[in-house]
Amino acid sequence: MSSPDGRPDPDPDGVDRAGVGTAAGDAAADGIRVSVVLPAFNEAATIEGTVRTTVGTLEGFLPNDAFEVIVAEDGCDDDTPEIADRLAREDDRVRHFHSDRRLGRGGALEFAFERAAGDTLVYFDTDLATDMGHLEELVAKIDREGYDVATGSRWIPGDEADRPAKRGVPSRGFNLIVRTVLRSRLRDHQCGFKALSREAFEELHEAVEDDHWFWDTELLVRAQRRGFRVAEFPVEWEPQGDSKVDLVRDVFGMGSQIVRLWWQLSVSPRITRTRTVAAGVVLTVAALALMTVYLDPSAVLAAFEGADPAPVAAATLVYLLSWPLRGLRYRDILTELGYREKLGFLTGAVFISQTGNLVFPARAGDAVRAYVVKARRGIPYPTGFASLAAERVFDLLTITAMAGAVLAGLLVTDGTSAVAAAVSANVPGVPPAAVSRAIQVAAGIGVVAVASLFVIVATARSDRNYVRDVVSRFSSDSYVDYVAGVIEEFTAGVQTVAGTRASFARVGGVSVVVWTLDVVTALLVLAAFPAAVESMTVTQLVVVGFFAVSVGNLAKVLPLSPGGIGLYEAAFTALVVGLGGVPAAVAFAAAVLDHAVKNAVTVAGGVVSMIGFNVSLTDAVDETAELDEEGEPEGSEFPSDDD
Incomplete structure (x- = not known):
């Protein structure tokens, strides 16, 4: 409903709250039962x-003052707002909520339900595809029969609606998937003819994450999982006009929502720390054991025995040098966020978080760092997580750029033929032409990755939102907002430290040095094995080392095992064997030793830092898990070094 002077009340978030507040309170006092x-x-x-x-249908079975009709107008760009305003002025039982921006179908419904006066909340599609003769039955399911949720159904056996194939086939397929994957007992989840009680809405709407077409389905599935009484009854339904559902865009979008809801309801509750650690250990052991199928363990042991300890010691020192640089980079990121801390403390915090990543899978150590800087220095959790996101983005971009640069170099210098010949010689049965084509494709992808780096940087450093400009060209649907949001979240990591050109160059430059030292560590470890040195020239050693370490670390991006153990070794071994012609047993031994050196330095630094900061790794993980579930944990402070 519009404000008393007939004009909508503006709101800073772009949603007009006309008719909210006093009007809603008066309506409730007047005894409105149905909204x-x-x-x-x-x-x-x-x-x-x-x-x-x-209105006419409701008048047929309800007192004139027992209902209200709300037009939840969702960012229209036609005359719908003016028409809705006029209808609200003409009839006090009609209200109008306007939004200047798209909330999505589910978002518009939630916004209206939160401000509605009735205890029975009803909604249906404005095309009136469902016969309005069923409205009394829908209301009665909640208002008189005591159900918590009610929905019309076009697919109850014996009462199927006559739908065109282009609508019927996707609808049946969607409902079958929902019943199978999400264990719903309902036949039709997307019929736009539903009602629910105020109590059910209050309990469910905070949990429902989707704000568009999947909102209905998620509401019904969550209602069943929480034990609400859900009624499904057959309705007469006739399609009206063209559907607003994009069968390509929305089918894929809703498919992703099914996977998301399945994970949240069926998988996530079963992921405990004990199970996660156990699964990570099993996966690590299995990955390493699998290598023995292809490698002779005695040959691997012989390779270890023949390794020169001097390069390994040098590798340990080089890798140790990279840690103050990690602390320096983290200091620069926090400085851009408005917090200045000492290099020693931040280096220790990085040590602790990376140790956590070795102990716990799913990169739980990242959250540990946010806990450490919050507990010891009072840096808020949002800032801690934002700084971590920025650091991770720079890590990912640097590793990708390094691998892409090597591949691009091979493409430009026609080095793909030599590499293809080396791979074919070490992997019998694989023709050089096929390998060469594969490398050329990979090199092309590498070029795109490097180009993407510059695009992301340009986007992050510009006031113009290039991401949303490009994505919105394809559609203005709320799922486009979701896709754009994911991309923007990634670029936000760059934008965090792109406030000035100097800070961006400093963080980016330190990232390159950090990962170069990581590669040099691996090269020194490789140099400890005579067979590796004999198989490659210095140039080959450098190229293979950069590429193997980059790809090995990219493999660790998947948080499947603690510290990526097993994933890193597999990727590193495959590339050193394929590109460098190094015997498989030697390559695997070098991969294991390289990873062991890095993990040993990390754990040693982490233990020293935990003792110095009086931090318990398990307590930190518990605190951050509590944060995920309930918000910022209470009682997580303990005295700082200055107290």
């Missing part, structure tokens, strides 16, 4: 007829 919400997007041609039909 019907009509989600509307560009419905100028039909909205007046829909509202009048709805």
